[in-house]
Amino acid sequence: MRRRIDSKMPRTGILSLMVILGLLISSCSKDISEASTLDEDLTERLIAISQGQGLSYFTLPDSDDLSSIPQDPLNPLTAAKIDLGRFLFHETGIAMNPALEQSVGMFSCASCHHAGAGFKAGRVQGIGEGGLGFGANGEGRIMDPSYPIGQVDFQKIASPTLLNGAFQPLTLWNGQFGGVGENLAFSANWPDGTPLAVNHMGFEGLETQAIAGIGVHRLECTPDDIIGTPYEAMFDAAFPDLDASNRYTNVNAGLAIAAYERTVMANQAPFQYWLKGNQSSMSQEEKEGALLFFGKARCYQCHTGPALNDMEFHAYGMKDLAGPGVLGVPNIDTRHGRGGFTGLTEDHFKFKTPQLYSLGHNPFLGHGSSFSSVRDVVEYKNSGIKENPEVPDSQLSQEFTPLNLNASEIDALVEFIEHGLNDSNLDRYVPISLPTGNCFPNADAPSQEDLGCE
Numbered sequence: 001m002r003r004r005i006d007s008k009m010p011r012t013g014i015l016s017l018m019v020i021l022g023l024l025i026s027s028c029s030k031d032i033s034e035a036s037t038l039d040e041d042l043t044e045r046l047i048a049i050s051q052g053q054g055l056s057y058f059t060l061p062d063s064d065d066l067s068s069i070p071q072d073p074l075n076p077l078t079a080a081k082i083d084l085g086r087f088l089f090h091e092t093g094i095a096m097n098p099a100l101e102q103s104v105g106m107f108s109c110a111s112c113h114h115a116g117a118g119f120k121a122g123r124v125q126g127i128g129e130g131g132l133g134f135g136a137n138g139e140g141r142i143m144d145p146s147y148p149i150g151q152v153d154f155q156k157i158a159s160p161t162l163l164n165g166a167f168q169p170l171t172l173w174n175g176q177f178g179g180v181g182e183n184l185a186f187s188a189n190w191p192d193g194t195p196l197a198v199n200h201m202g203f204e205g206l207e208t209q210a211i212a213g214i215g216v217h218r219l220e221c222t223p224d225d226i227i228g229t230p231y232e233a234m235f236d237a238a239f240p241d242l243d244a245s246n247r248y249t250n251v252n253a254g255l256a257i258a259a260y261e262r263t264v265m266a267n268q269a270p271f272q273y274w275l276k277g278n279q280s281s282m283s284q285e286e287k288e289g290a291l292l293f294f295g296k297a298r299c300y301q302c303h304t305g306p307a308l309n310d311m312e313f314h315a316y317g318m319k320d321l322a323g324p325g326v327l328g329v330p331n332i333d334t335r336h337g338r339g340g341f342t343g344l345t346e347d348h349f350k351f352k353t354p355q356l357y358s359l360g361h362n363p364f365l366g367h368g369s370s371f372s373s374v375r376d377v378v379e380y381k382n383s384g385i386k387e388n389p390e391v392p393d394s395q396l397s398q399e400f401t402p403l404n405l406n407a408s409e410i411d412a413l414v415e416f417i418e419h420g421l422n423d424s425n426l427d428r429y430v431p432i433s434l435p436t437g438n439c440f441p442n443a444d445a446p447s448q449e450d451l452g453c454e
Contacts, residue, residue: 038287039279045294049304059275060164060267060306063429069262070166072204075255077262080237085260086431087234088221088253089113092443093436096220098129099151103444107131109213109257110441112159114138115426118361119264121159124325124369128153128217133446140450141442143327153217154327156334157320158369161362162206163426164307164355166262171205173351173367174334175313176341177212178205186342201251206261211254221253230435265307266357266423271416282420289416297381297403297413302353308421313338313350314397317386319370330368335390337367349391358426360418374418378410 043055050057061068066077088094089109098104112126113119121127122138130152133140143152157173165171170178179190179199190196195212203211214221226232226248238256239247266272271290273281282290293299302310315337320330333340339347351367365371370387371380380387384402405413434440439453447453 038284038291042287042290042294045291049294049300055275058271058304058306058308060265060272062267063263063265066263069265071262072207072258074203075207075258077259078238080234081239081256081259082263083260084231084234084238085256085258086429087231087434089257089260090431090440091434091436092438092440093229093434094214094219094221094225094253095129096225097218099153099218100129100147103129103218105438106442106444106447107153107217108441109217109219110430111141112155113162114441115430116361118358118426119161119163120362120364121155122362122364124158124323124364125321125327126155126159127327130154131442132444134442134450136450141447144444149327152327156328156330158364158367161355161358162261162264163357164265164309165206166265167305167307167355168206168309168311168352169204170311170352171209174338174341175205175311175352177209178203179208180204181311189341189343203255203258206258207255210258210261211251214250214254219250219253221248221250223248234435264426264429266421266426268425269357269421269423271420272423274420283415285412285415286420287416289412289414290420292405292409292413293416296409297405298399299413301399303356307355308357309353309355311352313347313352314399315349315351315391315395316381316400317349317388317391317396318351318366318368318380319388320368320390322368322370346395349388349395350397356417357421358423360422361426375410375414378405378414378417382410 046058047054063069066079069077071077092105092108095103095105095107098106107128111128111131112121114122116122116137122135123141127141127143130144130147131141132144133142135141143149143154160171160173169181170183175183176196177199179202183199187199190199195216198208198212201208201211213219226235232248235248235252239252242252270281270286293303302312302314304310320335336348338350338352339345359365359374363372365374365377371377381400382403382405384400386393386396386400439448439451442451443453
């Protein structure tokens, strides 16, 4: 016989349970309602400031959707060219022209721009030749004590990220690379025999910077370096229309590297998924931060479009590179930013608006690495008080005024920038290994130990 279970419950217990269930349902409904309202408000706000394009105005293309990626008409994207560039960017084997023989094959482009640091250096300034070690994320790279300081290849300004560079026709903090657009007015400032002379070739910024960078950073890709190596067939596939006598060159290596760089985008960030219809990809606080970003905080006035940057130059009174760990003092042209390139006084202390994705990968923010977190930058912008006394008040951007955000608003804004814009899967752009089998991004003995290279 089946045993009967007494399921009676005291009336007070039933009432209590009903109250609890009611509160849970009410709370859940309230959360869903608030989230829905945030999504609607954010959608409306983005449409209003999208220059008539809607949410697509802020959407990054997929990295394999080559037809949707902005590209230099003089350097059309192909899968073979991108593949070659991806390897060359990380290849220590092309470090064939160092100042000191001991550094042959010891560094690469990725020494100062690697995925783990958001394609920045992972330290206060990048060090290519003349550096030792890597640490866990680039922070452990130091100057080789056996190197004369004048021979060390170090950055005079914080290494800019290459993330979302396809949306920047002019590159570097001062926009000096790119023989197009507004730079054409300053062609007299591209003297022969200097890296700026590459601008005369008429390429956009990424291509110009990559070609010039091969020389500046003591890399080399000549027929003697390429023919007979695994890269010969890759150059053949990437540049099939060029005669073999003009195929294995520094220029073509730079074009391949730039093609790869154009595909390196933070298109897996939660905000990008939200734009494509996944409203659960961002938390409620991240959505609140996004509304502030595109509203009260006025971030969108400079940080707009798919990469959240315009191509303007602004003076926000930030410090230059200085302090412990900095190698050398930035020269006056570097400190003057855009003005150091154009020669115009009104451009002094202006620097290019940076993109804002995956900033949390690196604790060195600002052109002088003077901020150690996203929160530091947000609080600085919120105060509207310059930190660099060298910058005259008359040069400060009219957008650099107090934002009057309260503590909870700052929290939400930081949450959106730090997490809503964070692509946590940047390693997808890094090769598992190189065709040569070399260690990368550095191959000096301390780096090999840090990186676990055999």
